[in-house]
Amino acid sequence: MKQLFFYIFLLLLGGCSSNQPPAVSGQIEKLPVIYPDYTGVTVPESIAPLNFSVRTDGNACAVFTAEGYTFAVYASDGAFSIPEADWKKLLVAAKGKQLEVSVLTEEKGKWNAFLPFHIRVSEDPVDPYIAYRLIDPGYQLWNEMGIYQRELASFEQEPILENRLTDNNCMNCHSFCMQDPDKMLFHVRAKHGCTVLVDGDRVETLDTKTGQTISALVYPSWHPSGRYVAFSVNNTTQDTHPVHRTEVYDKASDVVVYDVERQEVVTTQALFSKGRFETFPAFSPDGKQLYFCSTPALKVPGELRDLRYSLCRIAFDPESRTFGSAVDTVFQAETEQRSILFPRVSPDGKYLLCTTTSYGTFPIWHKDADLCMFDLRTGEQVPADDANSPDTDSYHSWSSNSKWVVFSSRRMDGLYTRPFIAHVGEGGVLSKPFVLPQKSTDYYTFLTKSYNIPEFIKGKVKTDTYKLASQVKEGNLRKVKFAGSGSDLNQKKRPGSP
Numbered sequence: 001m002k003q004l005f006f007y008i009f010l011l012l013l014g015g016c017s018s019n020q021p022p023a024v025s026g027q028i029e030k031l032p033v034i035y036p037d038y039t040g041v042t043v044p045e046s047i048a049p050l051n052f053s054v055r056t057d058g059n060a061c062a063v064f065t066a067e068g069y070t071f072a073v074y075a076s077d078g079a080f081s082i083p084e085a086d087w088k089k090l091l092v093a094a095k096g097k098q099l100e101v102s103v104l105t106e107e108k109g110k111w112n113a114f115l116p117f118h119i120r121v122s123e124d125p126v127d128p129y130i131a132y133r134l135i136d137p138g139y140q141l142w143n144e145m146g147i148y149q150r151e152l153a154s155f156e157q158e159p160i161l162e163n164r165l166t167d168n169n170c171m172n173c174h175s176f177c178m179q180d181p182d183k184m185l186f187h188v189r190a191k192h193g194c195t196v197l198v199d200g201d202r203v204e205t206l207d208t209k210t211g212q213t214i215s216a217l218v219y220p221s222w223h224p225s226g227r228y229v230a231f232s233v234n235n236t237t238q239d240t241h242p243v244h245r246t247e248v249y250d251k252a253s254d255v256v257v258y259d260v261e262r263q264e265v266v267t268t269q270a271l272f273s274k275g276r277f278e279t280f281p282a283f284s285p286d287g288k289q290l291y292f293c294s295t296p297a298l299k300v301p302g303e304l305r306d307l308r309y310s311l312c313r314i315a316f317d318p319e320s321r322t323f324g325s326a327v328d329t330v331f332q333a334e335t336e337q338r339s340i341l342f343p344r345v346s347p348d349g350k351y352l353l354c355t356t357t358s359y360g361t362f363p364i365w366h367k368d369a370d371l372c373m374f375d376l377r378t379g380e381q382v383p384a385d386d387a388n389s390p391d392t393d394s395y396h397s398w399s400s401n402s403k404w405v406v407f408s409s410r411r412m413d414g415l416y417t418r419p420f421i422a423h424v425g426e427g428g429v430l431s432k433p434f435v436l437p438q439k440s441t442d443y444y445t446f447l448t449k450s451y452n453i454p455e456f457i458k459g460k461v462k463t464d465t466y467k468l469a470s471q472v473k474e475g476n477l478r479k480v481k482f483a484g485s486g487s488d489l490n491q492k493k494r495p496g497s498p
Helices: 002-013 084-094 465-474
Strands: 026-028 052-054 060-066 069-075 098-107 110-114 117-121 129-135 146-151 157-162 170-176 183-189 194-199 202-207 218-222 228-241 245-259 264-266 276-283 289-296 310-317 322-331 339-345 351-357 370-375 393-398 404-409 418-423 450-457
Touching: 060 084, 069 084, 084 098, 084 117, 129 170, 146 170, 157 465, 170 218, 170 450, 183 218, 194 465, 202 465, 218 276, 228 276, 228 289, 245 289, 276 339, 289 322, 289 339, 310 339, 339 393, 351 393, 370 393, 393 450, 404 450, 418 450
Parallel strands: 026 110, 245 276
Antiparallel strands: 060 069, 060 098, 098 110, 098 117, 129 146, 129 450, 146 157, 170 183, 183 194, 194 202, 218 228, 228 245, 245 264, 276 289, 289 310, 310 322, 339 351, 351 370, 393 404, 404 418
């Protein structure tokens, strides 16, 4: 306590400060309860101010300090709006170390100080933008939705495409090739249905349903070369659920690879079998392995509780666009009694991040859904306790330097997914994550849309949103062909087969 009063005394003497803190009369021997919770998190140097609020009936003050720089922010309603110029200087001073935040509240004209909390500022840079979809949480209707991009260093959000420009249809599964903002794809569903491929100034719209596949292409993963994209094809059902609100599951699914140059779909029997459900493909960063999730085909929804996916991989040769003859099982679902989903390999090839849940295909409403990290060099699982919460933690993506992950979590209110960012430390251990900061501390309290599929990107998507919408509505689609891979594939599954 003496150290804190000495620290406050030094602040009162002056130093590099934009506002002076008040004289402290008493000490509160606990940390402040702040919203959003930014205590003990690790952030990049290029991040917008972590504005937060504290409950108080009177005035409040937050004192920010790092080596060589200190400033104070006052709030009459407990909501701190941190000046951007001061915040940037503070992060520069704290880079590679940590900054300290002391919260003081006023009661009957006297100021009391909580114990200070700390925020670590990593030396590891982060990609400057993230892209995401904003959607109503029921996933039943899509009257208003859009795919947006947000600069991490500011509060600037811009639309990539909003469905008000395309007759209010559904848009989903946006994906980028190696975090490249100039090379992306997404799907348009229902009216004007197509897959949209963007490569710089070139925009191509595709009809991806073939006579041999059970659906149009879903759940993409780019090959690092940009020539291929792995997809699943799924006969998906969505039901209401008395506990989870929504339950999404597949009645059948396969994995295929789309050849961008030839506009052809190739696959192999190990990814296209009637006796198994294969889904959620993900290429390794060297492009030589294709990870996917697989489970024996069961009758659903009756046997849904027994549906658990294992994590598998198969070799892929991009030169001949052929697959290996053997499938390796990385994570055995029956051994762990968990279903493993959404595999994503770090760009440096060291780690693989997944979501696990007790059963099922798509755990967007499963409270037990957690992030799960694997060290691919040892095959061992890496603890991820600091990143997970008692509520849903699900879809995730990597930064281009493998030092950060962004994922969706319902931990704030149990209803809406929000984007959380975590640093990847030594040995692949994830730090305590922080929610994407917003200018208003009430932003997440009143936002009635979920953030869906957050993806890091290395720059701003510059595609003209109105030209993009116009091309989608034109309906000039290129038909995708099914090339198969093996003489018996054409007979394996037909549209709508169980």
